[in-house]
Amino acid sequence: MSKSALTVQNLCKRYGEKEVLKGVSLTLKEGEIAALLGPNGAGKTTALECIEGLRTRDSGRVEISGRLGVQLQSSSLPATIRPQEALELFRRWNGGERDREAETELGIDALGKRPYRALSTGQKRRLHLALALIGRPSLLFLDEPTAGLDVEGRAALHRQIGRLKERGCAILLASHDMAEVERLCDQIVLLKGGRVAFSGSPSELLCQGETGAQISLKTSIPLDAAALHNCRFTGEHQGYALYRTQQLGEGLWELLSLARSAGVRVEDLRVEHQSLEDRFLDFAQQEETK
Numbered sequence: 001m002s003k004s005a006l007t008v009q010n011l012c013k014r015y016g017e018k019e020v021l022k023g024v025s026l027t028l029k030e031g032e033i034a035a036l037l038g039p040n041g042a043g044k045t046t047a048l049e050c051i052e053g054l055r056t057r058d059s060g061r062v063e064i065s066g067r068l069g070v071q072l073q074s075s076s077l078p079a080t081i082r083p084q085e086a087l088e089l090f091r092r093w094n095g096g097e098r099d100r101e102a103e104t105e106l107g108i109d110a111l112g113k114r115p116y117r118a119l120s121t122g123q124k125r126r127l128h129l130a131l132a133l134i135g136r137p138s139l140l141f142l143d144e145p146t147a148g149l150d151v152e153g154r155a156a157l158h159r160q161i162g163r164l165k166e167r168g169c170a171i172l173l174a175s176h177d178m179a180e181v182e183r184l185c186d187q188i189v190l191l192k193g194g195r196v197a198f199s200g201s202p203s204e205l206l207c208q209g210e211t212g213a214q215i216s217l218k219t220s221i222p223l224d225a226a227a228l229h230n231c232r233f234t235g236e237h238q239g240y241a242l243y244r245t246q247q248l249g250e251g252l253w254e255l256l257s258l259a260r261s262a263g264v265r266v267e268d269l270r271v272e273h274q275s276l277e278d279r280f281l282d283f284a285q286q287e288e289t290k
């Protein structure tokens with residue numbers, strides 16, 4: 001069985017009167033990638049930085065096994081330092097080896113001798129990730145790692161994350177990019193109102209609660225929506241009637257039976273399931289209406 005890389009129990013943090021974290025718990029095993037999600041201001045950065053030890057927590061327990069690497073949401077280096085100098089400096093401070101393969105993959109060599117102030121936002125983020133990988137950490141924290149990266153930078157980072165996972169590195173990342181989360185992560189921890197509102201795999205989040213599907217149907221003449229029990233007519237779009245159903249099989253059967261019995265020709269039919277982003281928005285909206 002894989003070993004635990006991170007255990008967080010009952011993490012609490014307040015800023016003055018504002019209680020931001022009200023008992024957040026999570027665990028991460030080696031080789032596992034988890035996403036910390038939540039709307040703006042949910043406390044993701046606060047949680048990450050309390051776990052990293054960069055902010056003091058009010059209470060709670062944090063256990064980290066092995067070496068920790070961190071890429072902060074925003075960080076800076078001296079304006080005139082060059083990428084290779086920064087990497088050497090951090091290597092000497094940290095006492096570990098540089099990850100040359102990752103540096104090549106992240107395009108650090110191509111940055112040449114440009115000073116830090118002349119790097120673009122995306123180039124700075126790549127450099128900060130290379131710095132976080134010095135000493136081959138067994139646990140890595142990434143706060144919105146692909147923010148500001150171009151398509152190639154994003155793909156390179158995803159390849160890196162896959163490579164790190166393969167060698168057993170556990171990764172906790174905060175992200176707003178649902179496609180990235182769905183593609184990379186084994187686990188989602190969703191923060192809402194200072195607590196963990198959901199913890200599980202992306203597919204478990206998709207199946208939780210009212211999932212449902214949308215059926216788009218194009219017919220020769222409109223169907224009588226009043227006759228439906230398993231589908232709800234929600235409107236029209238580009239010549240298609242739109243229906244929502246919680247029971248896809250029953251809903252489809254009902255629509256097609258109705259069309260046949262009314263002598264209506266079905267010209268096209270499409271089914272769309274809820275996306276991870278839809279599920280995330282459901283959680284975020286529940287928070288707003290509280």
Ligand SMILES: Nc1ncnc2c1ncn2[C@@H]1O[C@H](COP(=O)(O)OP(=O)(O)OP(=O)(O)O)[C@@H](O)[C@H]1O
Binds near residue numbers: 040041043046
């Ligand atoms: N140093 C601070 N002092 C007071 N309040 C703070 C401080 N840092 C954060 N907050 C507040 O705590 C809450 C959580 O902030 P945090 O940055 O952790 O959220 P987040 O989920 O990372 O947000 P985002 O998605 O926008 O990055 C916010 O309401 C924020 O205004």
